[in-house]
Amino acid sequence: MSAPLLNKTYNPNDFEKNFYSRALCQPLTLATSEKGCYFSLLMPPPNVTGNLHLGHALTYTIQDILVRYHRQAGFDTFWQPGTDHAGIATQMVVSRDLESSGIDPSSLSRDELIEKIWEWKKRSGDNILHQQIALGCSASWDFSRFTMDDDFCKSVIEAFVTLYKTGLIFRDKRLVNWDTKLKTAISDLEIQNREEKGTLWHIKYKIADSSDFVTIATTRPETMFGDTAIAVHPNDERYGSIIGKEAVIPYSGRTVLIISDDYVDMEKGTGCLKVTPAHDINDFAIGKRHDLEMVSVIDEDGHMCVSDYVPDFLRGLYLKKARKLLLEKLAEDGFLVKEEEIIHSIPYGDRSETIIEPLLTDQWFVDAKAMADEAIKVVETEEIKFFPEKWKNTYFDWMHNIEPWCISRQIVWGHRIPAWYGPNGEIIVEKTEEEAYRAADALGIQKDLLRRDTDVLDTWFSSALWPFATFGWPKENPELLKRYYPTTTLVSGFDIIFFWIARMIMMSLFFTKQIPFSNIYIHALVRDKNGQKMSKSKGNVIDPMNLIGEFGADALRFTLAFLSVPGRDIKFDRDHVKISRNFITKIWNAARFLQSKGVAFCESIGNVDAKLNHWILAKLKKHKTNICKNINEYRFDYATKNIQCFLRDIFCDFFIEAMKFHDDEETKNVAGFVFAEFLRSASPFIPFVTSQLVHILNIPEKPTDIEHLEPLENFEREVDEFVELIHETRSEKQLSGENSEKYDSLKRRVRDWPGELSRIAQIVR
RNA sequence: GGUCACAUAGCUCAGUUGGUAGAGCACUGCGUUCACAUCGCAGUUGUCACAGGUUCGAGUCCUGUUGUGACCACCA
Numbered sequence: 001m002s003a004p005l006l007n008k009t010y011n012p013n014d015f016e017k018n019f020y021s022r023a024l025c026q027p028l029t030l031a032t033s034e035k036g037c038y039f040s041l042l043m044p045p046p047n048v049t050g051n052l053h054l055g056h057a058l059t060y061t062i063q064d065i066l067v068r069y070h071r072q073a074g075f076d077t078f079w080q081p082g083t084d085h086a087g088i089a090t091q092m093v094v095s096r097d098l099e100s101s102g103i104d105p106s107s108l109s110r111d112e113l114i115e116k117i118w119e120w121k122k123r124s125g126d127n128i129l130h131q132q133i134a135l136g137c138s139a140s141w142d143f144s145r146f147t148m149d150d151d152f153c154k155s156v157i158e159a160f161v162t163l164y165k166t167g168l169i170f171r172d173k174r175l176v177n178w179d180t181k182l183k184t185a186i187s188d189l190e191i192q193n194r195e196e197k198g199t200l201w202h203i204k205y206k207i208a209d210s211s212d213f214v215t216i217a218t219t220r221p222e223t224m225f226g227d228t229a230i231a232v233h234p235n236d237e238r239y240g241s242i243i244g245k246e247a248v249i250p251y252s253g254r255t256v257l258i259i260s261d262d263y264v265d266m267e268k269g270t271g272c273l274k275v276t277p278a279h280d281i282n283d284f285a286i287g288k289r290h291d292l293e294m295v296s297v298i299d300e301d302g303h304m305c306v307s308d309y310v311p312d313f314l315r316g317l318y319l320k321k322a323r324k325l326l327l328e329k330l331a332e333d334g335f336l337v338k339e340e341e342i343i344h345s346i347p348y349g350d351r352s353e354t355i356i357e358p359l360l361t362d363q364w365f366v367d368a369k370a371m372a373d374e375a376i377k378v379v380e381t382e383e384i385k386f387f388p389e390k391w392k393n394t395y396f397d398w399m400h401n402i403e404p405w406c407i408s409r410q411i412v413w414g415h416r417i418p419a420w421y422g423p424n425g426e427i428i429v430e431k432t433e434e435e436a437y438r439a440a441d442a443l444g445i446q447k448d449l450l451r452r453d454t455d456v457l458d459t460w461f462s463s464a465l466w467p468f469a470t471f472g473w474p475k476e477n478p479e480l481l482k483r484y485y486p487t488t489t490l491v492s493g494f495d496i497i498f499f500w501i502a503r504m505i506m507m508s509l510f511f512t513k514q515i516p517f518s519n520i521y522i523h524a525l526v527r528d529k530n531g532q533k534m535s536k537s538k539g540n541v542i543d544p545m546n547l548i549g550e551f552g553a554d555a556l557r558f559t560l561a562f563l564s565v566p567g568r569d570i571k572f573d574r575d576h577v578k579i580s581r582n583f584i585t586k587i588w589n590a591a592r593f594l595q596s597k598g599v600a601f602c603e604s605i606g607n608v609d610a611k612l613n614h615w616i617l618a619k620l621k622k623h624k625t626n627i628c629k630n631i632n633e634y635r636f637d638y639a640t641k642n643i644q645c646f647l648r649d650i651f652c653d654f655f656i657e658a659m660k661f662h663d664d665e666e667t668k669n670v671a672g673f674v675f676a677e678f679l680r681s682a683s684p685f686i687p688f689v690t691s692q693l694v695h696i697l698n699i700p701e702k703p704t705d706i707e708h709l710e711p712l713e714n715f716e717r718e719v720d721e722f723v724e725l726i727h728e729t730r731s732e733k734q735l736s737g738e739n740s741e742k743y744d745s746l747k748r749r750v751r752d753w754p755g756e757l758s759r760i761a762q763i764v765r
Numbered sequence: 766g767g768u769c770a771c772a773u774a775g776c777u778c779a780g781u782u783g784g785u786a787g788a789g790c791a792c793u794g795c796g797u798u799c800a801c802a803u804c805g806c807a808g809u810u811g812u813c814a815c816a817g818g819u820u821c822g823a824g825u826c827c828u829g830u831u832g833u834g835a836c837c838a839c840c841a
Contacts, residue, residue, distance in 0.1 A: 274841075280841095590801080
């Protein structure tokens, strides 16, 4: 039975899809490892909000290379896939989607909205899976998890309750970052500061029982009604005399004490600081030190409060409008003494892109500081290693200055906090409603007076449990946890070192008493070819699926690996993908040549006599060592260069050319063997085309054993010298006599090459 | 303000313990009869940001300067 002939041109669309179903059906490799080692990897779960971008393509390509490489090397390999419910992001996207189809999300009940989001999740999740498969991801798909699966929810509740009962989760009224558009608290990390032009207004407050004034400077005049002190520096000679006196807030009649505090910077503004503890982080700290009243004048929608503290003409107005009106009035009444243009940074929510207001609200917090010490230690002792190493500094900086983590969110999509409140402020935290009722009963609270907290948890709280919750924690003795935990390597971008990596380490150490992973490989950010960040608004986003359609998944993967230089962002140009596609064509054509020569791909090759054959075998061996080394050192860029160099410079340019004149059985056997081994070495990078060639050329599954062919290296140098001679004779400019003739003949274009090679090959023989 | 990167050919970047500067793309020329035009061969291209220092010798190590970027903090 003759094998089908390879098509004249390499066209990935002809066959890549044939492998999709095989990838989907791929079972867990239950055979025990040949080496008794496992390699496990967590896929950072993508949000269910939409399509994959090139950044995903990069991270999955790298992960898949590692997984395929280790699977091939005989490790017991596991790659945990899944998706993240991405609370705020998903709720936002679905709300927008509902609005565009004429449904007001706020008119839906909690349950109705949640149902709509589940529908969205179903559609989107399938889409993501399809794209991952198209990229060639060989994850352990049967074990895919979603952060809102029943089992995962149980893990999250268990974690919350345990942390609460240990005292590491607490509820408190604090100043938190409030998103007035989404109407929820967010964490420090979810804020982006943007530099903007602004105005510093100098406003004078009358000093009580005096005709004097004190002038403060502020960028936020509308918060003046929440002032509960004015602070000056204790050493500021200008203001020593007014410390202890009171100042009158315009239009409110309220007076506040003038105090002294080291925090005040004498150089900034007027040296007098209005203190608004309920609307500014630093003022909040001053307020705590001086036991000041906390007066809120901004509500959760970003309006001025309707409250006695706010004067009539501003109550209930949007902040911007209120500010404008107030400034007009202050100017009119002579309180506004100066306006100064300044550049300052304004906090924006990274999802809603709206200005974040610090507001005083009741929230749940994780005492991250208490969990940080261990997490710092495991990186210090290199139990967990970062690649590139520099990222551990970033990690340490953040860990050493860690703040309590606000984990409650006032949205509906997420893990609802398992807390119930009694009529007199009692807090009951239990895993289930029944247990909560029992606990209430014990406290003498009637169960119908119990109200469950309506907040949900920060998405990153559940993601932090990903390493062990996916493996079955907290069930008794889960198989996966026993077998694959701690995981071997985590592949991730630097943008989520704090959001995710740090928190996984803390949570894993607390709940499993083990590290979640031993190595962290931090990859680059994919930018456009001009070095700009890709974003929808800039319109420079490249859809990986288009590239796969045009050039094939292998070409995209090869390109991404090729460009993965550690510590350097990737400037992505679609031309690179074309170049990779062209290189894969070269492999394809080499295969066609071997096929045309009737090369058989035997399970074993006999004795090898020809030096040329020893030479190529030695080169192959070196090539495989290089690939191995470079993958283990995360130098995917080097590895792809190894692949190109071996195939093009060594196998095609020299060996195949020589083979055209020496196609004896031994050489053909060696050629088949070398090519098959080359395909194996390249398959983690370009799995589709290598699988297709293995399939069509009928290459045996099992690698051929060539250990008996030692020593190969002895012949390597000898042949290398001939190769070198050819290059020299071709490039040498000044030659005389015999050499000159040789040079001239070699200069006669490529069609002279084979003849020359033939001669060389004879000598080598 | 703090920390960390980066600066090498027209472009994108390699250059792993210091030892004659590399690749791909682009460009120029040549070549389709036998794997490959999604290709091959040949050729051109450099004050290794700047200034010092260590060394027999520095793209590589040290110090400083300039420029670019990222992150963190602050911002009356």
